[in-house]
Amino acid sequence: GQAETRLSQRTLEKLREAFPDFPGWTKGLRDSQIAFNHQFEDRGFEPPANTEMLQIPFLELAFGMGGSFLDADNDAVVMESFPAAFVRKFTRAPASQLAFASGIGDSMEPTIADRDLLLIDRSLDAIRMNDQIWALVTGGIGMVKRVRVEGGNTWLLSDNQSVPDYRVAEDELTVIGRVVAITRRL
Numbered sequence: 001g002q003a004e005t006r007l008s009q010r011t012l013e014k015l016r017e018a019f020p021d022f023p024g025w026t027k028g029l030r031d032s033q034i035a036f037n038h039q040f041e042d043r044g045f046e047p048p049a050n051t052e053m054l055q056i057p058f059l060e061l062a063f064g065m066g067g068s069f070l071d072a073d074n075d076a077v078v079m080e081s082f083p084a085a086f087v088r089k090f091t092r093a094p095a096s097q098l099a100f101a102s103g104i105g106d107s108m109e110p111t112i113a114d115r116d117l118l119l120i121d122r123s124l125d126a127i128r129m130n131d132q133i134w135a136l137v138t139g140g141i142g143m144v145k146r147v148r149v150e151g152g153n154t155w156l157l158s159d160n161q162s163v164p165d166y167r168v169a170e171d172e173l174t175v176i177g178r179v180v181a182i183t184r185r186l
Contacts (some may be wrong), residue, residue, distance in 0.1 A: 052084040054095040090119055090181040097123035099177070101135065103144050107158040108133070112144060116184045122177035131157070135176040138168050144179060 016022070057077045080100065091098065099120045103112050111133070112118070120135045127134065130148045137143075138156070146157040154173060157165045 053081040054084050054087055054098075055079045056082055056087070056095050056098045056100060059099050059101040087119070091121045093121045093123040097121065097177075107160045107163040108144055108146075109160050111159045112179075112182055113184055116182050118144065118179050119181035119183075120177040121180045124178040124180075125175045127154075127175060133179040135179055137174040137176060138172050142176070 056079070058080045059077060087095075087098065099122060101118050101120060103116050103118050104114060106114055118135065127147050127149060130150075131146050133144060134147050135142070135144050136147070136156075143156070146159065148155045148157055153167050154170050155165050155167050
């Protein structure tokens with residue numbers, strides 16, 4: 001028959017399980033899809049015992065994409081475990097040179113959204129290529145910006161077209177590290 005409403009993937013899987021001989025399944029779900037989905041059903045996922053985990057600090061201070069004051073007394077660091085295979089997709093730096101932090105604000109949208117999780121590679125602390133995204137401090141304000149150096153001038157660029165770019169003196173800029181990954185909730 002035909003219906004006006006759509007069935008969810010899980011409902012289709014249950015129907016196929018209950019009625020495996022129904023001829024309409026050849027156009028529907030593939031066996032590999034069903035097998036993959038069943039691997040994770042009703043179980044807590046735990047990484048294999050041989051998975052190497054990296055301890056990486058999650059900084060409890062957020063870098064404002066537009067700029068946020070960094071409190072010198074704020075040393076709240078929480079160590080989190082991440083699978084090495086995941087982290088190595090973005091960087092080969094040692095875990096001691098990595099940090100996760102949150103971005104705040106909209107000046108880097110659409111590239112970085114408010115509260116996105118940023119992986120910062122602190123081993124990359126010198127700007128050698130234009131237009132990469134960096135976690136940095138200028139005038140006591142922590143921020144995440146694209147950086148461009150041209151003609152002896154250092155420009156901090158926002159991806160949001162409504163936020164103006166601005167120039168900083170090289171001696172006023174402290175590079176924390178390069179943002180090598182951005183993760184967000186959907």
